[in-house]
Amino acid sequence: MRIFGFLSKKVGDLTVKYSNLPESYIKRSYEQVYWKNPTGYPQYPKAQVTRKKFRFTTNRPWTAQFRQQNETGVLRKKVFLEPVGEWSFFKGDRVEVMVGKDKGKQGIVTQVIQERNWVFVEGLNTHLRVVGKDKDFPGVTVQSEAPLLVTTDVKLVDPENLKPTEIEWRYTEEGEKVRVSLASSRIIPVPKSAEETIDYKSKDLYIANPDKDTSADVVTKITFEAKLRTFEMDIMESMGIKEDRVPAKSYWY
Amino acid sequence: MNIVFRNNLFKYVATTCFRSQLTATKLNVSFNRTLHTSNVSHDLMEFFDDKKNWNETNIKVGRAWKLDELRIKSNTDLHKLWYVLLKERNMLYTMEHECKEKVRLFPNPERIDKVQESMKNIETVVRERNIAYYTLETGETGERPVEQVVNRFGLKENYEKSEYIIPKFMNKKWVRPYLEHGLINSLAVKKFYRLYKEKLHNETRKARNRDYNHVQQLLKRFPDMDLEKLKAEYPNVDIEKAMRTKKARGHYFPKY
Numbered sequence: 001m002r003i004f005g006f007l008s009k010k011v012g013d014l015t016v017k018y019s020n021l022p023e024s025y026i027k028r029s030y031e032q033v034y035w036k037n038p039t040g041y042p043q044y045p046k047a048q049v050t051r052k053k054f055r056f057t058t059n060r061p062w063t064a065q066f067r068q069q070n071e072t073g074v075l076r077k078k079v080f081l082e083p084v085g086e087w088s089f090f091k092g093d094r095v096e097v098m099v100g101k102d103k104g105k106q107g108i109v110t111q112v113i114q115e116r117n118w119v120f121v122e123g124l125n126t127h128l129r130v131v132g133k134d135k136d137f138p139g140v141t142v143q144s145e146a147p148l149l150v151t152t153d154v155k156l157v158d159p160e161n162l163k164p165t166e167i168e169w170r171y172t173e174e175g176e177k178v179r180v181s182l183a184s185s186r187i188i189p190v191p192k193s194a195e196e197t198i199d200y201k202s203k204d205l206y207i208a209n210p211d212k213d214t215s216a217d218v219v220t221k222i223t224f225e226a227k228l229r230t231f232e233m234d235i236m237e238s239m240g241i242k243e244d245r246v247p248a249k250s251y252w253y
Numbered sequence: 254m255n256i257v258f259r260n261n262l263f264k265y266v267a268t269t270c271f272r273s274q275l276t277a278t279k280l281n282v283s284f285n286r287t288l289h290t291s292n293v294s295h296d297l298m299e300f301f302d303d304k305k306n307w308n309e310t311n312i313k314v315g316r317a318w319k320l321d322e323l324r325i326k327s328n329t330d331l332h333k334l335w336y337v338l339l340k341e342r343n344m345l346y347t348m349e350h351e352c353k354e355k356v357r358l359f360p361n362p363e364r365i366d367k368v369q370e371s372m373k374n375i376e377t378v379v380r381e382r383n384i385a386y387y388t389l390e391t392g393e394t395g396e397r398p399v400e401q402v403v404n405r406f407g408l409k410e411n412y413e414k415s416e417y418i419i420p421k422f423m424n425k426k427w428v429r430p431y432l433e434h435g436l437i438n439s440l441a442v443k444k445f446y447r448l449y450k451e452k453l454h455n456e457t458r459k460a461r462n463r464d465y466n467h468v469q470q471l472l473k474r475f476p477d478m479d480l481e482k483l484k485a486e487y488p489n490v491d492i493e494k495a496m497r498t499k500k501a502r503g504h505y506f507p508k509y
């Protein structure tokens with residue numbers, strides 16, 4: 001449908017991977033369809049009136065806070081994103097901050113928000129904010145990190161000499177796509193914490209649901225046999241259903 | 254669906270060796286929807302979830318079955334998996350409805366999407382296998398015949414043919430005069446077609462202008478941007494032309 005084509009460009013694939021949710025669900029959770037033409041009437045085309053401009057923030061698209069920030073009638077100024085090309089920053093990467101008061105310091109990426117080209121580095125580029133200030137209560141001061149732009153503010157660090165470098169995506173001899181630092185031609189591997197999602201920190205730590213999940217060996221077991229049968233014929237054979245009747249001649253028009 | 258068939262299915266499910274193994278091995282593959290063969294028949298209560306899940310706020314479940322994982326399975330396995338997924342889907346929809354009625358939180362609604370995706374993938378695999386057989390044995394696919402026709406609005410449409418016992422010339426009730434010349438050459442249809450094409454043209458023109466304006470704004474705000482990446486994202490925009498415009502001029506002295 002037209003609307004899926006529109007919305008699919010908005011949410012980054014790292015966000016989809018991190019959420020561990022099916023794409024159709026994510027689209028369903030944040031789309032706002034105001035009017036949809038009824039189906040089954042040839043005179044009404046498949047048209048709908050939906051919201052097209054969303055403001056992406058640290059609140060992920062399937063959350064209620066995102067819904068609140070993108071309420072009906074709430075219009076925000078457009079955010080211009082520099083084209084990044086292939087995304088090269090993952091959770092757990094060591095990066096150096098190039099701007100701000102923490103310029104020159106290195107840290108580890110804790111959060112990646114592709115929709116705004118943002119990266120949050122642990123403990124760097126922080127500011128203090130007071131939480132829960134009341135009449136009686138003075139409030140708690142919290143140090144929170146501000147986002148850094150992937151294109152300008154942050155650079156990946158070469159693991160060999162711990163200096164910031166430009167990187168390129170190249171293929172190894174095995175055919176694997178890796179990041180290579182242009183200064184020393186050393187491979188910067190994608191960190192293990194990049195495979196973290198909301199449901200599990202890493203794939204081996206995931207605990208299967210005993211009632212609903214199928215284990216990996218059962219899934220990868222090959223039971224297919226190439227037979228010259230249709231699906232229905234195969235099932236009938238295995239169930240012992242015999243059909244000798246010949247269908248009458250029918251016409252298709 | 255007749256009763257005999259259903260009973261056979263259950264017998265198969267009970268005797269099969271398809272048990273979901275609680276693993277000892279390291280699982281490289283993320284988990285999937287199951288062949289859950291506990292085969293308990295709680296009659297109508299199967300429409301509802303396990304009682305211990307009724308007050309849960311987060312029920313963790315693996316991802317949907319992928320196409321490649323289903324293609325290596327036999328037809329009987331796909332057949333059984335379809336019914337397992339169908340029952341799961343019914344259960345999820347019942348729980349969703351019930352939660353709405355009782356004004357409670359329905360935990361993890363993405364489970365429905367996962368089941369739907371798995372079922373869609375099973376259908377794709379089964380149709381692939383059937384099409385392969387029919388195109389090999391007969392010339393055509395065994396699917397419902399579809400013909401591209403011009404409908405009464407003058408637009409191309411996929412007309413799905415129906416099955417009849419009597420041939421076309423004998424069938425007095427079946428009439429499709431609008432498809433055979435005649436009305437699609439009328440003034441009204443021609444006018445509609447003209448206006449519809451104008452509407453589509455306007456949409457493409459606006460999209461083109463929108464992209465061009467967006468590129469101009471990007472050039473204004475990001476003077477040191479990688480132009481190749483910009484070209485990759487907006488292949489239909491003339492970036493050289495955009496750079497020469499007034500809108501793309503930034504508030505700095507241009508580099509020569």
